[in-house]
Amino acid sequence: MARLSRAEFEKLVTQAVESLPPRFLERLENVEVMVESAPTREDLEVAGIEPGGTLFGLYQGVPQTQRGTWYGSVLPDRIVIYQRPIEAAARTRREIRKEIRITLMHEIGHHFGLGEDELSEAGYE
Numbered sequence: 001m002a003r004l005s006r007a008e009f010e011k012l013v014t015q016a017v018e019s020l021p022p023r024f025l026e027r028l029e030n031v032e033v034m035v036e037s038a039p040t041r042e043d044l045e046v047a048g049i050e051p052g053g054t055l056f057g058l059y060q061g062v063p064q065t066q067r068g069t070w071y072g073s074v075l076p077d078r079i080v081i082y083q084r085p086i087e088a089a090a091r092t093r094r095e096i097r098k099e100i101r102i103t104l105m106h107e108i109g110h111h112f113g114l115g116e117d118e119l120s121e122a123g124y125e
Helices: 006-018 041-047 083-089 093-111 116-121
Strands: 031-036 057-060 077-082
Touching: 006 031, 006 083, 006 093, 041 057, 057 093, 077 083, 077 093, 083 093
Parallel strands: 031 077
Antiparallel strands: 057 077
């Protein structure tokens, strides 16, 4: 298991966001990407994960495909990347970087309105 400081992990998340293709970055609307140590029991429930299960990231918000004329003046959607579960699954810094990117793309997919099956087919599970 690889361990990083919070600052090092956040830097990898920032680099992952900055390395996204322009076509993704241009379409991210009203969304904040943040890091938390581990998911709460409530986060696991929302994601449909049994207690003790693993969750690397979570999208919280209104997917773009569900936004209507009513959508405005709302708090940003959140994409949360969970540091400890990713570190527990990785042996090296390189593996952490790779998992951050996969998790980020998965959660951005939810922001764009994609479901679990579509994300799995695209290789972002």
